[in-house]
Structure formats: C-alpha cells, structure tokens
Amino acid sequence: MTVTIADHLRALPDDALGALLRLRPDLVVPVPADLSALALRAQSRVSVARALDGLDQFTLQILDAVRLIRNPDGQTSTAAVLTITAAPAQQVASVRAALDRLRALFLVYGPDDALQVAAGVDEVSSPYPAGLGRPAAELDAAAAEVCTDPVRLRRTLLAAAPAARAILDRLAAGPPVGTLTAAAPPPQGADPAAAESPVRWLITHGLLVPITDVPAPAKAAAGAVELPREVGLLLRRDHGPLGPLHPEPPAAAARAREPKAADSAGAGQAMEAVRQTEALVRALADEPAQVLRSGGVGVRDLRRVARAAGLDERTAALLLEVAYAAGLIGELDVTGAVTARGGPEQQFLPTDRYDMWRATSLAQRWEQLARAWLAMPRRAGLVGERDERDRPIAALSAGVDRVMVPVARQAVFDVLADLEPGAAPTVDEVLALLAWRAPRRSAGREALYREVLGEATLLGMTGLGALTSYGRLLLASTDGATVPEDPLGRRSAEAEEEKIEAMRALDALLPAPVDHFLIQADLTVVVPGPPESALAAELEIIAEPESAGGASVHRVTTASVRRALDVGYSADDLHELFRRRSRTPVPQTLAYLVDDVARRHGGLRVGPAGAYLRSDDEALLTELLADRQLADLSLRRIAPTVLLAPLQVGRLLALLREAGYAPVPEDASGATLLTRPKSRRAPARPSVTSRITDPLAAPKLSGPRLLGIVDQIRRGDAAARAARRAPAPLRRGDARHGRGPVAAQSHSEALAVLQQALRDKTSVWVGYVDAHGATMSRLVRPVSIGGGYLRAEDERTETLHTFALHRITAALAEE
C-alpha cells in the first residue's frame, strides 16, 4: 500500500512543513483544519497549477520524466529518473536539484525508491508526459503488435516514405497527437498513382493510431491520430526518451553595451519621457478632456493632446496611463453640466499633485512615473484595440485593466536584472529566457512581454536594450515593498535608501538645473539645460518656447515682451532680469525691443465709466471739479474738455441739475437728447360717460370704418377657406381629390404658374419643402422672381416671404 501524501506531511518536522508553506503560501488561505485537509488542498487543481506555474522548463521536464516512468502503482525511484534522463555526470546534480525542488513543493513525494506524483499534477498537466503518446497497448491491438516486436518496428520505420517519416518526426517531437488535416500535408510532387497518403500508410502499418478521445486542444476530433509511445521513444533515440533536455536557461548572446552608454541613452530617454508627460498633462490643463460615458478619454481627445505634445497616440496613451497611475491626472465634476445619463459631467484635469511633481527634480519626477508604471495593473498597449464587443478601448478606461500586467513586468525585469550590467539581449532572447523560466506562465504572454520591453525603452528603464543602473536600483527598492515580513519597517527603510540611491544615480546622469541663459542677436534665448523652476516661470512669461529637450530655446517677441509688461514687469525689471540671467551680454537689439515695446505699452488706455461730461468750456469743467456739492460724484478729468463719472447718465443729470447746472444728455452718436419729463400714469380705463349709452342700441358706423370691417371679414373668410381647403392639392400623395398632376407638377410648370400669377397679380398656392424637410403650403401673392428666389406676400399675415425656387414642389393658381 502506498503511503499517502498526508502521511508524509504528518511525518515532516515542523520546519520542513513551514518550508512547504512558505513555498506554497496559497495553502494556508484559509488555514486548513488539519494535515489531511492540508494534503487535500496541496493536491487540488488550483494549488498544484499555481505551484507548477512557477517552475522552470527543466524542472517540468523532470516532473514529466517521473510521470512517464512510474510503474502502475504510480511509483518510481530517483535512480530510474537518473537513468531515463541519461544524464551525463555533470547533469546528475541538476537533475537531483530539480527533483528536490519538486519534492519540496510536494508535487513529487516519497522516498528515493518510491517517488510518487501528487494527485493534482496529472489533472493540470498535459496528458502526454514529455510529449510522448500512450503505450501502443492502450491504443490499438494492431499497433501493439507492431510495437512489441522491436525488430519489426524498426524495419517498418525504415520502410516509411520520406513524407511519412516527416510526419513521424513531427509527432515524435511532441505533442504526439495530430489532426489529419494538419498531419497530412498535400503530397508534394508525389506520383498521383501512389494514391495512398502517408498517414494512411502509417496507420495501416500500425505506426499511427487513429483516436477519438482527443483532449481539448485538438478539436477536429474526427480525424486525429496518435503516435504510440514506443514509436516515439524509438524516434527519439538520439536525444533520449525525454527529448532534448534544457538544464540551463538558453544562453542570451546579449550584445554587451558599455554600461555607461546604456545608462546615458536610458537617461536621455527618461528625461524625454518626463518632458513628454509634462507636455501631455499641460495639454490637458489647456483644454481638459471629457470623461466618456463608459469611462476614459475619447479617441478625438487623445489625438488632440497627443498632437499638442508632439507624440504619437500609442505613446500618448501610455504616458496618460502612467500619469494617471502616478496621480498627476484626475477627474473633476464640471459644475452645472449634467450628462444625458443624469450624472455630473466629468473632465480629466491635472491634479494638485502635478504641481508638486513639477517642482521636484527631474530624477524624482521620473522615479514617480517609473514606479507608477511598474505597479499599474494597466496594459496601455490595448488602447485603440477593440474589445470583445468590438468597441474601441479608450485610454484611462476600465478596458485597459489587466491584473497580471505588474507581474509580467516583474518577470521581464527579473530576467534583465539577472544579466550582466550592460548586457542588451534582443527581444526574442528575453522571450526565450522567460519561456524557460516559467513555460506554463509565459505561454500566450509573448505579446504582453514585448509591450513591456517597448514601454521600458520608452520610459528609459532600459537604454540601448540593457537595463540601466538606476533602473536596477529602482527595481531593488520596489522588490522590498512586496516583502510582507517587515514588522519593524526595517526593510522599507532600506527600500527608501535604495530608492534615494536610484534617484541619485539618475541625477548624476541628468543635466543639472541651470539658472541662466544665453541671449543672442536673433532674439533667441537658449537655456543650456533644464531650467530652475523660478527661471522656467520667468521664461514662460517673457518668451515664446521654440524647441525643447535637454536644453530649451525661446524667442523674445514683441508679443512676449508685451505680455511681460501686462503682468507687471516694468521695462527696467526686464532689463534687469535679462542682465541677471544671461551669461552673455544682452544684445542691443533686445534692449531696444524692450524699450520700444515699453514706450508704446499703455499708449492706449481702457477703463470703465458710467457717464461722461464734456464741455467746450474748460473753465466750467474745472468749476465742476471744484464744486464741493459734487464731490460725491467722483468726477475725473481725462482731458481738458472731458470728465468721467462712475454714475449712470440719468442719476448724473439729476444730481447736476440739483446742483444748479444745466446739462443736456447725448446719445451714443453725440446727438442731443431732449426729453420732456414724463408723468407716471395708471393704465387707461373706460370712462363712465360711455356707460350711459344704451347697450342695446346698434353702434353707429361711419362709411370708411364699415368698408374696413367688410374687407376684414372678407379677408378673414378667404383665410378661413384657405385654411380649410389649403394644402390639400399640394400635399404629396394626396390622390383623393384627383389632383395628382399637381403634386407631380414639373418644376417648369410650377414656375410658369408663378410667373402668370406675378403678371396677373393674383394669389397662388405654393407647396414647398422647408429646411427641415417638411412639406408646407401657403397662399401667397408673388411679388418678384429672380436669383433663384420667389418673393411673395402672404395676404393673411401680411408678411413678405422668400422661397428658394428649388424647394418649391408645386404652384397652383387660386380659384
């Protein structure tokens, strides 16, 4: 009877048990009740899969070996494993080490002579250990017969045609199952007479066995074949039964860069990334981006900020994500605005943190970005792709969330960090290393790893393809943050130290901030390095930026000088500033420009006034100014003949009149306004005198009035008839009245009717389509036709209408 895993666990000393739990921490969440429960959990699919995911390719191969050679009881021995791996002397140690790793994880357990595989392993691993098929005996009697006789097997194998042999070799390399379409390439240049396809031949000769119980990966179940284990082993005789073993990670033929050169290129890129992020966030500050209903930044906004920052959209999306993760961007409710959905409208804007971030040194700024990038569970490469519902994925939206991304980044950097400083592996080399380190985990992640490497280059974590020295330090400090056992905070203090170290390393590579510039005769101002914050603030006002990068070039223009004067610099301040900041003599042209603009600055004055007072009599105005009664008016003299007052015209007039002057108001064009005082009156009411008249008596009507009333009635009647009868003949599809021809009236006919009506001065019905596409009709009297327009009078409303001729669908003379 085999010993169960629970028994083994029970037999373990405490520290060994502890070691297992440390290796597989998921076993204690939640803490199992007893060792049986622990054993059960240790063999569960999820836990085993997790343990397997972390194993490298070699260890997995050894595990396959154990699975392959266990006897029907499920047991095998270390010796057997060593035999099957056919390990040369120097590999024995690594095989043993791999076995030890497996045993430590309790994926394999038992003493050396009775190794067993944990139950869950088979469930979560390929059914074909080491890429070998099942023994022929399990598959097919005919095949079993061939395979039991090694000589016959070998002979059959040698008799196989080259095409058939190629198929065998492919299956022997694993996996041993192929679907027929895939397994049977079209016979190339084969004699059509040899009608038998290679697969058919192989099957009839028992080297392949058709199967139906195909595992999930091979879906075309109908025509699948499997290579019996014996055949596979025979074909693998050159490499041993397990196929080629990979005890060592693939050697990265990494080009060795001068670490200094790599650092320098990386630092350049780091500086660039910081500058680009700043430009991007500034673009958001200038014009905030709307938060989409589904979250995130719309394509148009993304394109806009990208263009403003001079970036392509992919880079912009990445840097936006990083800036958001670093807390430099946030959403703000737009007060008052409400979206269609009812919630408040939101915008992406820089946060307060952005201002603090800007005030820090370049290295610190980069460090914040890089750290945010390392930790953010976002895959920026997805921005612009389509999601499962075929909608574009927006930057900063939930569609970019991918929990595993930080782990993937960690994995990539683990690989890079293990290489020599300055080693610059190609992308494919990194992928190969990752695939060796954790084949199960890396499968399907190649695209992600590529993205991570691309982003690392963009952010300056790597330079010339090699991990930079400061990047290495930064990673070391973030590693510390994930170590949980740190009750005294010692570890985090160390991490802090490393972080500072990383920044110091980067700082040394980056240009030091400068506090001066060089001015040239073409009025350009060159800051030979990143400007100090005070200098940057000054430059923002006094010059226009022209080119940015390690240094920056600005140009002093008339407009920029005026802007400086507007915010309160005087000409002398500007001269002083240029003198103080410039390392080179201030060119005479610049000094002249400043003086020239300053001379004209304020040459025009604008100010508020409620009313003005003007008089050709200067003495009178002087008198007004001196008048104590009028002191409250706060009059101001702006010219010998003009005073200004903050009061409105009416009040000023009243006060002046009160004080005994004789002002006259003017309107805006200077014409005198003479008004008679208007007395206030209540609304008119009928006088009682009218009530005396007999209410029953008919009112007396004068002749003209009578005629007027008659005309009014007639017109009312005509209008009413018109309204009743109105659009009927002109309505589209109105065939009831047999008036079809009118609706289908050609344009020229309509025009003829209109022209006739114009000559006869009669009214016509006009049907037309208005600007909204609605059909309308109107009874009008044409006044003129010309320039593509009909002008006509509507008698009912007595207004003049203009109709575009091309919009008129029909015209009908009034009957």
Add this chain to the structure above:
Amino acid sequence: MSGGPLIVQSDKTLLLEVDHPDAVACRMAIAPFAELERSPEHVHTYRLTPLGLWNARAAGHDAEGVVDALLRFSRYPVPHALLIDVAETMDRYGRLQLVNHPTHGLVLQAMDRAVLIEVARSKRLAGMLGTKIDDDTVAVHPSERGRLKQALLKLGWPAEDLAGYVDGEAHPIELAVSGRDDHPAWTLRPYQREAVEHFWAGGSGVVVLPCGAGKTLVGAAAMAQAEATTLILVTNTVAGRQWKRELLARTSLTEEEIGEYSGERKEIRPVTIATYQVLTTRRGGVFTHLDLFGARDWGLVIYDEVHLLPAPIFRFTADLQARRRLGLTATLVREDGREGDVFSLIGPKRYDAPWRDIEAQGWIAPANCTEVRVTLTDAERMTYAMAEPEERYRLAATARTKLPVVKALVERHDGDQVLVIGAYLEQLRQLGEFLNAPIVQGSTTNRERERLFAAFRSGEVPTLVISRVGNFSIDLPEAAVAIQVSGTFGSRQEEAQRLGRVLRPKADGRQAHFYTIVSRDTIDTEYAAHRQRFLAEQGYAYTIVDADDVLGPPLPSVD
C-alpha cells in the same frame, strides 16, 4: 555627463555652443549630416533632417559615425529613440541602387528584397518600373530615371544613383589662372577647389557657398574639369551677363564660344547661358524653348541659385539625369519646401561652407549692420494712419524724414564708396537730388550704367543711388557702405543679396557698413525685423539706433 558643446533636442535640432573649447571639433563632426539652420553669436542651431542624413550617407558617412558624433559631443544624455531614428533613417538610403546592367541597361537593384517589393507595389511608381529581371533587379527606362528617383525619395527610400553619366560633347576649357587681358594672375581659393573636387567625385550635386564667395568660379572650375559643352541656367539676364564676363576673364573661353539664350538673344554655342525665365515661357500652354536641352550633347549642366529653381525646370531636369549636374546656391532652404526635389534631381549636397567661416578666412569682408529708426513727423503719421492698408508700406518706406538721415550717414562715411539702395523710384529721385548723386535704375541705358559704374569704381562718383536692379548680381566693386532705404516687403533673400554688395573683400581690409533706415511704429519696422532675422541667424548682429543719434553730434567712432 561629458560636458560637451552640443545639446541634442528632442525636435532633432542640435544646439552647438560656440564658445566651448570643443566647438570647432564638434562642428567638423556634425557638419556632414546636420543642416546649419541659424548661426547667431553664441549658440548655433543645426537640424537633423532625413535629407541631411541621406546627404551624409551619399558622402560616405555611416549611421554609426553619426551616432558616435552625437554621443561624443553631447553634453546631456541623448534620448535613445532619437538615436534609433537616426540610424533607421540613414539605413534607408542606398537600399535601392540605380546601376547600369551590362545587358539590361539601366536597372533598379535592391540590396534588400523586401524594400523592392514594397516600392514596386506603390502607386507612385506605377509605370516607372519595367520588366523584372530577377528577384532583386528591375529594369528602368532611362527616361524615367529622374522621376523614379523623385518618387522613391517621396516614399522614403532614396535610391543611390550609380548609373554614371554620359561624357557629352567634348570642348576644351581651361582656367586662365595666369591672367588674361588686363586681369592679373589668380588661383582658385582652397575652399573653391575643395568644392569642385567634392562635386566631381560625387558626380552630381549641389555646392553651398555664401554670397560673394565666388560661386561663379566654382562653376568655371567644374567646366574646366569636365572639358565639355556646358549649359548654364541662371536667374535672369543680368546674372547671365555677369557669368559671361567672369567666364571670359577667368577661362580660356572666347566671346564666340559663349552663347546667350534669353528673351533678347537665342544663341546656342558650346557654352550656353540661359535664363530660367526664357525656359519657363509658355506659349499656348507649351514650353517653347525646351529644345535647348536637346540642342547639344551637353556634358555639364550648371544651375545657378538652385534655391530659386522654378518648378518646370525640375521637370526638365528629370529628363537630364544622365548629364552631370552642378547646383550652386547660398542656401539650400527653399521657401516652397522642395528641397527633396533638389536632392533627388540635381543631387545631394556635395560641399558646404558656412558664411562666417569664409569671412574668418578673409574672403569676404566683415560687416557692421545698423538699423536706424526715424520717427515720422506728425503730418506723416497722420497720412500713414489714414492710408489704405496696401499703401501703408510705401508711405512708411518712402517717408521724407529718411532723407536727412541718409545724408548724415553719407557724410559720416565721407571718402568711402556709398551705395544707396531703394525700391521706389520716386524716393530714389528725391534721394538723387538731395544727395546730388547719380541714379541707376531699370530705365537707365546700359551704356550710361556702365559709365556710372566705372566712375563709381574709380572713386569719381563716391555715392550711387540704385534701384532694385542692384539686387541682382551686378559687380559693384569696393562698396564699403550700403544704405537701404526701402525694400521689397519682407524678403529675406533681398536683404542677404544687398548685404552681399558690401561683403566683397576690401583692399585695405576695412569694415563694411550696412544701414537700414526704418520708420518707427509702422509696418516698415515689422518688415525690417523679418528681413533681418535671416542675417541675425547668420551671425550678423544688428544694432538699432535712433535717427537722432545719427543726426546729432557725431558719435564716438562706431567701428
């Protein structure tokens, strides 16, 4: 941090700090691949452009060298992306080559098969490529050579043209270095010789030399090297005559061997000088003078002032790809942005010498540029304020207030040869009267003009007032002072040409003076600023003074 003199900006400009001890070495290193954009006194700006990088490739520089130069001299870390971009851009040149196949004639050959497949699919190349000879080679009809190169450049895969040239009709031409007639013996200046050597080695291409640096002689030397019939294309008749004069004086060519092909005369001789204008004349939509290109078996075609080359000439040039082509210019910057066509049709830049360098070597005179601002009288200001917008510049430029200032300047430079240059004839007439100086304008007869020039040369006439005819390359010797009173709006080209008038080296090494008189607070000031920007970028610092400073008591010497 290496503390080098160069700062690499992310917009691909390079800032070179001139006062840095390594600046000279750095300039030598980056000059082959970066275009000098501005060269004011402290920090020169170069720009990395695909064309510049390809020019460097054509001259035999490789990406490694470029990246190395950038890294070596850069003060700050250079962004990785920029280096990659440089390497990738340079790598695109020469992936495709135009060569002469021994049996198939002209073929396009690919060093990289994928590129050939890519470009062959492009719509731009439709009809230009002939039959496929093998996977890497496609036949090209010789008549498509130019257009194909143009199209490939637009696709970003510039082809290297190794197909060689026809020799053309031989014609003996020698440089008359020992002196001829009344001219003394002379030699080519070192940079001129270098320019010709570079051009000849490259086959075809452009030589960039500042105004007054003797581009004509480079042309003459190239002709002597080619010893073949030559077609010279110039901007206008006046320039053509000057070419003729120079060629007669500096080469073994005789009057009978040089033909002028212009609006007036249509002579086709072994050396023919034609104007752009006559070549681009159309009658009934047809270019009537195209035959000139086929009239002789030209061995060399020289394009004067390539930056002004009109579009139709590019089209004709596309058909001339088998002839050696030499472009001459002071600046490769074209206002219409067709630098790419110059590159693909005439050829890569073969030689470049910055203005200031040549000045430092003493080949052109140092100049002192001054802008004098006059304040308009109140009456003039009122007229100006009420004028129609299109009249404003004329009013501001021709203000009478400028006259006394000009006079004061002329008096200050008593004893020097002074040119007064203006654009408005009425103003020139006033100036002529006011200064009591003769006027040369468009309507002046040739004989009168020659007489006045001779008198000016001899010093008999110390002051000459000239109109816009002075913009063109007439040979005015030893003008030490130029005073510009009005110009053609904001033309930077004109300003440079006019400055060129005084830049010819002075016999006694005196300083040249260039004055611009500008009306304050008017559009004149704006145009002047625009014009000056070009010169300021070339390192000519302007000083701005008020008219009162000029009119007032003489300043302590400005020199």
